[in-house]
Amino acid sequence: MKGAEILVKALQHEGVKILFGYPGGSVLPLFDVLYDEGLRFILVRHEQGAAHAADGYARASGSVGVCIATSGPGATNLVTGLATAYMDSIPVVAITGQVATHLIGNDAFQEVDTTGITRPITKHNFLVKDVKELGRTVSEAFHIARTGRPGPVLIDLPSDVQRADGEPFAPGEPVAIRSYRPNYEGHPLQIQRAARLLSDARKPLVLAGGGVILANASDALRECVDTLGIPVTSTLMGLGAMPSDHPLFLGMLGMHGTVYANKAVQECDVLLAVGARFDDRVTGKISEFAPRAKIIHIDIDPTSLEKNVRVDVPIVGDAGRILPELIARATPPAAEEWRKLIAEWKRKYPLTYDANGGLKPQFVIQTISCMTDGEAIVCTEVGQNQMWTAQYFAFKKPRTLITSGGLGTMGFGFPAAIGAQLAFPDRTVFDIAGDGSIQMNIQELATAVCNRLPVKIIILNNCCLGMVRQWQQLFYKRRYSYTCFDGAQPDFVKLAEAYGAVGYRADTPESFEKALASALKEREKPVLIDCRVACEENVFPMVPAGASLHEMMEGLA
Amino acid sequence: MAGDDRQNRHIITVTVENRFGVLARIAGLFSARGYNIDSLCVAESEDPSISRMTIVVRGEERILDQIYKQLNKLIDVIKVLDITSEEHIERELVLAKVNAQNVASRQEIMQLVNIFRAKIIDIGKKTLTVEVVGSGAKVRAILELLRPFGIKEIARTGRIAINREFGRQ
Numbered sequence: 001m002k003g004a005e006i007l008v009k010a011l012q013h014e015g016v017k018i019l020f021g022y023p024g025g026s027v028l029p030l031f032d033v034l035y036d037e038g039l040r041f042i043l044v045r046h047e048q049g050a051a052h053a054a055d056g057y058a059r060a061s062g063s064v065g066v067c068i069a070t071s072g073p074g075a076t077n078l079v080t081g082l083a084t085a086y087m088d089s090i091p092v093v094a095i096t097g098q099v100a101t102h103l104i105g106n107d108a109f110q111e112v113d114t115t116g117i118t119r120p121i122t123k124h125n126f127l128v129k130d131v132k133e134l135g136r137t138v139s140e141a142f143h144i145a146r147t148g149r150p151g152p153v154l155i156d157l158p159s160d161v162q163r164a165d166g167e168p169f170a171p172g173e174p175v176a177i178r179s180y181r182p183n184y185e186g187h188p189l190q191i192q193r194a195a196r197l198l199s200d201a202r203k204p205l206v207l208a209g210g211g212v213i214l215a216n217a218s219d220a221l222r223e224c225v226d227t228l229g230i231p232v233t234s235t236l237m238g239l240g241a242m243p244s245d246h247p248l249f250l251g252m253l254g255m256h257g258t259v260y261a262n263k264a265v266q267e268c269d270v271l272l273a274v275g276a277r278f279d280d281r282v283t284g285k286i287s288e289f290a291p292r293a294k295i296i297h298i299d300i301d302p303t304s305l306e307k308n309v310r311v312d313v314p315i316v317g318d319a320g321r322i323l324p325e326l327i328a329r330a331t332p333p334a335a336e337e338w339r340k341l342i343a344e345w346k347r348k349y350p351l352t353y354d355a356n357g358g359l360k361p362q363f364v365i366q367t368i369s370c371m372t373d374g375e376a377i378v379c380t381e382v383g384q385n386q387m388w389t390a391q392y393f394a395f396k397k398p399r400t401l402i403t404s405g406g407l408g409t410m411g412f413g414f415p416a417a418i419g420a421q422l423a424f425p426d427r428t429v430f431d432i433a434g435d436g437s438i439q440m441n442i443q444e445l446a447t448a449v450c451n452r453l454p455v456k457i458i459i460l461n462n463c464c465l466g467m468v469r470q471w472q473q474l475f476y477k478r479r480y481s482y483t484c485f486d487g488a489q490p491d492f493v494k495l496a497e498a499y500g501a502v503g504y505r506a507d508t509p510e511s512f513e514k515a516l517a518s519a520l521k522e523r524e525k526p527v528l529i530d531c532r533v534a535c536e537e538n539v540f541p542m543v544p545a546g547a548s549l550h551e552m553m554e555g556l557a
Numbered sequence: 558m559a560g561d562d563r564q565n566r567h568i569i570t571v572t573v574e575n576r577f578g579v580l581a582r583i584a585g586l587f588s589a590r591g592y593n594i595d596s597l598c599v600a601e602s603e604d605p606s607i608s609r610m611t612i613v614v615r616g617e618e619r620i621l622d623q624i625y626k627q628l629n630k631l632i633d634v635i636k637v638l639d640i641t642s643e644e645h646i647e648r649e650l651v652l653a654k655v656n657a658q659n660v661a662s663r664q665e666i667m668q669l670v671n672i673f674r675a676k677i678i679d680i681g682k683k684t685l686t687v688e689v690v691g692s693g694a695k696v697r698a699i700l701e702l703l704r705p706f707g708i709k710e711i712a713r714t715g716r717i718a719i720n721r722e723f724g725r726q
Contacts, residue, residue: 119582120589124632127578144632179574179635303626306619 009169010138020050024070026097029162045443049415051081056416061423072110083121087406091150100160123151131166143175148182149301186317195329201270210237211275217320233261244394259349278308288548365392381437383467411440445499448526496528507532596715647718656707
């Protein structure tokens with residue numbers, strides 16, 4: 001059996017049904033096998049699209065996403081996608097072609113040191129030089145990608161290894177790597193200490209991160225919150241772990257978090273962080289973060305503990321296993337006063353915007369949330385579109401917000417939406433975009449059209465790079481250096497139509513509602529709605545970079 | 558300053574899979590996160606499939622804790638041990654090419670070498686090459702004493718370390 005066939009058999013053995021990729025010289029043997037095999041192959045229009053689509057597929061489904069690219073430029077085009085997946089701990093396996101083994105190191109045509117380039121942005125990577133190791137390597141790659149703290153794994157496969165004859169793929173014993181044994185069970189004593197802290201708290205708060213979703217621990221989290229009566233806030237990556245309409249849910253914290261979430265963090269006496277890594281966008285000024293709180297931190301990755309904030313009770317392990325034990329050992333704290341105070345804050349400082357003055361981006365998000373009953377899968381790009389989505393879409397379920405949190409990759413949302421739509425053909429999938437970020441991977445319209453994917457692209461078109469512009473307005477004396485796209489903006493409706501998609505334009509609340517209603521009915525083609533939103537609109541509240549969470553700006557004076 | 562250095566200095570032994578790319582992963586970890594390495598030694602261990610590294614690093618407790626955990630996180634790393642606080646033996650090998658153009662210097666250097674139980678392993682017209690094996694303190698001391706003669710070149714292995722069978726009770 002040829003190496004390429006072994007690879008495909010091994011992928012099938014791992015349960016892979018769909019691949020995203022782009023062909024090229026050094027993966028020709030592999031593509032020759034894919035021509036016959038029953039795997040669905042999604043031909044993207046740029047390798048970056050393949051990496052993001054595999055990532056979106058993984059985030060939506062919880063299964064490993066797989067992408068394929070050729071050597072050299074194919075591999076380097078995957079890099080942003082791999083870094084995106086790495087920062088957000090998403091299980092992706094990338095397979096890259098490499099020049100033949102005898103050419104490696106010779107600066108051959110389309111040769112780059114792929115394992116070298118991707119070393120710091122993958123959980124692990126492999127260069128397979130011997131066909132005998134191929135089957136085992138694939139098993140290990142999937143094992144590493146999906147266990148412990150998940151992450152992307154890359155397999156670099158020289159073209160001669162793809163052509164070489166090897167033993168037919170036979171599924172071996174379960175993978176056991178002596179140097180890799182993630183710890184899932186929390187330390188019982190630490191759990192006991194955490195339970196005692198929580199039981200004795202007067203102002204407890206839960207901080208839910210993306211790890212809750214990755215661990216499929218959303219139900220456990222909700223039970224913890226309900227049983228112990230503890231209010232809960234969430235990072236961007238944790239949105240969806242708690243239903244937005246839950247009375248104890250405070251929305252997102254951090255730079256663009258709600259006033260009440262940030263107040264709660266600064267006031268709480270015990271903070272239970274679950275699967276969150278205390279990113280600077282979450283903590284603000286680290287020395288003044290949660291100044292009154294004892295911090296309990298549950299995380300599968302020991303390096304996340306004590307990395308950014310001091311932690312009183314670190315617990316290494318899987319949130320889904322630890323939370324039930326914590327619930328069993330803790331008693332509901334006497335936090336009536338605290339819950340009352342928080343409810344009052346929620347009434348007093350709601351998220352608001354001025355609804356007058358044209359089509360407002362916040363209105364667009366709220367309307368989508370309303371008309372889909374919060375059930376849609378919502379991908380975002382990065383910038384204002386992402387923050388408004390986080391603030392105004394009422395997420396109900398885990399794995400419905402798909403966004404590049406750690407790396408903040410513009411151009412992520414649309415290909416990710418393609419991946420999510422392929423994971424769930426019958427669900428409604430949105431990409432909430434800006435006019436800047438949609439142009440970073442707009443070529444994937446061809447992929448969506450040719451695979452009949454009814455992804456809905458909502459462009460919050462303000463003719464500028466809104467978030468950067470917002471910072472220039474607030475912190476750089478309104479010197480709008482290269483953030484305006486005036487005069488050079490494509491006609492997005494015509495562009496959609498040119499690709500064979502459906503395009504609408506909306507410049508009033510009424511026209512948007514109408515366009516959205518039509519878009520929601522479309523089941524065959526991607527729909528793009530070019531929303532001409534109010535250009536001056538900014539994302540508030542806001543904690544300036546480096547300030548502490550209680551120093552919020554609530555709007556322009 | 559030397560005193561401070563020794564206070565924050567940690568000797569970490571790392572056993573890793575003996576594969577290509579592992580050293581790059583470790584080096585990359587240190588450079589990407591801005592950790593400083595004093596020395597790094599790596600070679601095959603008693604098991605040919607495993608390499609053993611001895612890394613000498615300096616930093617505050619929190620940084621060291623992160624280094625320890627980040628090393629453990631690498632897939633190819635089998636075991637990380639900070640042996641600084643355990644009973645252990647450390648050695649470094651140094652080859653130093655020292656100016657020795659007259660008989661007096663040569664004799665004096667040879668005396669030093671004897672006292673430190675070092676060796677002279679090469680003699681030329683202008684230089685002597687000295688081999689010193691020892692702990693950090695011994696190596697520092699002999700190099701200090703050789704410096705006045707003029708050290709032309711030094712090659713050092715960096716420290717290796719191993720813990721004692723009869724360590725702390």
